[in-house]
Amino acid sequence: MVCGTGNKKNVDDDDKLYTEKFNQTSKLLLLGTGESGKTTIIKQMKILHINGFTDQERQEKIPFIKQNIHESIYDIAYNMDKIDPPMEISTEETKKICREYFDHVKIAWADEGIQETYERSNEYQLIDSAAHFLNRIDEIRKPDYIPTTLDILFCRTMTISISKIEFEVPIPKKFGGGIAEFWMYDVGGQRGQRKKWIQVFDGIQAILFLIAASDFDQTLREDENVNRLKEAFSLFTDIYRSKFVRDAGLIVFLNKQDLLKKKIEQGRRIEKYFPEYADYRPTDRDGKFESEYDKARYFIRQNILDIASVPVMVEHIGFAPGKNIHEQLPPRNVYIHFTIATDTENIRKVFESVQEIILKNILEVALY
Numbered sequence: 001m002v003c004g005t006g007n008k009k010n011v012d013d014d015d016k017l018y019t020e021k022f023n024q025t026s027k028l029l030l031l032g033t034g035e036s037g038k039t040t041i042i043k044q045m046k047i048l049h050i051n052g053f054t055d056q057e058r059q060e061k062i063p064f065i066k067q068n069i070h071e072s073i074y075d076i077a078y079n080m081d082k083i084d085p086p087m088e089i090s091t092e093e094t095k096k097i098c099r100e101y102f103d104h105v106k107i108a109w110a111d112e113g114i115q116e117t118y119e120r121s122n123e124y125q126l127i128d129s130a131a132h133f134l135n136r137i138d139e140i141r142k143p144d145y146i147p148t149t150l151d152i153l154f155c156r157t158m159t160i161s162i163s164k165i166e167f168e169v170p171i172p173k174k175f176g177g178g179i180a181e182f183w184m185y186d187v188g189g190q191r192g193q194r195k196k197w198i199q200v201f202d203g204i205q206a207i208l209f210l211i212a213a214s215d216f217d218q219t220l221r222e223d224e225n226v227n228r229l230k231e232a233f234s235l236f237t238d239i240y241r242s243k244f245v246r247d248a249g250l251i252v253f254l255n256k257q258d259l260l261k262k263k264i265e266q267g268r269r270i271e272k273y274f275p276e277y278a279d280y281r282p283t284d285r286d287g288k289f290e291s292e293y294d295k296a297r298y299f300i301r302q303n304i305l306d307i308a309s310v311p312v313m314v315e316h317i318g319f320a321p322g323k324n325i326h327e328q329l330p331p332r333n334v335y336i337h338f339t340i341a342t343d344t345e346n347i348r349k350v351f352e353s354v355q356e357i358i359l360k361n362i363l364e365v366a367l368y
């Protein structure tokens with residue numbers, strides 16, 4: 001821990017206090033692939049359980065928001081002639097975007113070819129907040145612009161370090177009242193970031209594992225040959241089987257439900273990437289789904305339940321050669337939620353139930 005006094009006694013006292021605090025606090029760790037929504041959950045905790053964002057914090061976000069706009073229009077324009085079949089700039093004026101970039105972004109964004117290329121952004125890499133900010137250029141370019149809470153939730157910056165947020169939540173009366181203290185850790189989810197995760201595995205009560213459910217038709221930024229949702233499933237398998245976090249509860253957020261619903265309603269087909277989807281049927285509800293979206297979200301959920309149903313074997317070293325003992329661990333409990341991390345009300349409700357799970361300390365497979 002960090003201590004500035006250099007005085008031995010104080011260091012020891014502080015260490016003791018830190019250890020006491022560490023032991024009293026529920027530690028939650030956000031894990032998941034890049035862009036799954038981990039940092040957005042941290043922002044929601046700040047909104048729900050701390051003080052939200054001050055004017056100064058909002059102002060500090062402006063350069064990042066402008067960078068999001070810049071990156072979005074650039075990536076769309078750059079990929080116009082690279083997607084198959086390629087698109088063309090429709091209006092003459094859009095060609096000026098290289099010279100007077102920011103002034104012309106609005107014209108570019110209204111361009112038909114740009115719009116169609118945007119609609120096909122699963123074929124290349126584009127941040128999810130592109131449309132949110134490109135639709136708000138008139139506001140954002142004003143000299144007195146102050147980002148709204150939603151702008152902050154949509155602002156995308158890749159996480160490359162480990163951070164922690166501390167907050168307190170009142171314990172409901174039915175659990176005896178009082179205050180529960182939480183520490184929530186955020187890490188970077190891209191492949192190059194994951195080797196740092198082990199630093200925060202110690203003493204974690206529950207892992208909140210985020211999966212962007214809308215990722216089914218996208219490829220990784222780090223490797224465009226790999227499907228994003230398949231990467232999320234394989235990463236979840238690693239965590240589920242990892243000996244370093246065997247005691248932690250597992251809570252899965254099937255996130256970006258708004259984007260999943262939009263894609264399915266636009267006619268994007270999951271079976272193109274997961275052929276087994278075509279034959280997927282619910283085991284209850286008379287084998288019927290309410291909608292194609294309903295089928296999609298339950299299919300993704302089923303994949304998680306399937307991973308969690310495979311037994312984990314551990315090997316204990318025996319006293320003599322060939323005498324190692326193989327033990328099958330009891331199944332890990334997994335709680336699954338459908339979430340929209342950018343929606344504060346949704347996360348308020350989901351976090352209430354996460355808090356209950358942790359307080360009751362019963363993590364079991366949630367059927368609904």
Ligand SMILES: Nc1nc2c(ncn2[C@@H]2O[C@H](COP(=O)(O)OP(=O)(O)OP(=O)(O)O)[C@@H](O)[C@H]2O)c(=O)[nH]1
Nearest residue numbers: 035036037038039040154156159188189256340341
């Ligand atoms: N529409 C929508 N956007 C979301 C949702 N959750 C997150 N986003 C957006 O997705 C982008 C990525 O979210 P982050 O929270 O930065 O993802 P991350 O998991 O922290 O990513 P890394 O730091 O790279 O590991 C941001 O622009 C968010 O605003 C969601 O449920 N719906």
Ligand SMILES: [Mg+2]
Nearest residue numbers: 038039158159
């Ligand atoms: Mg992040």
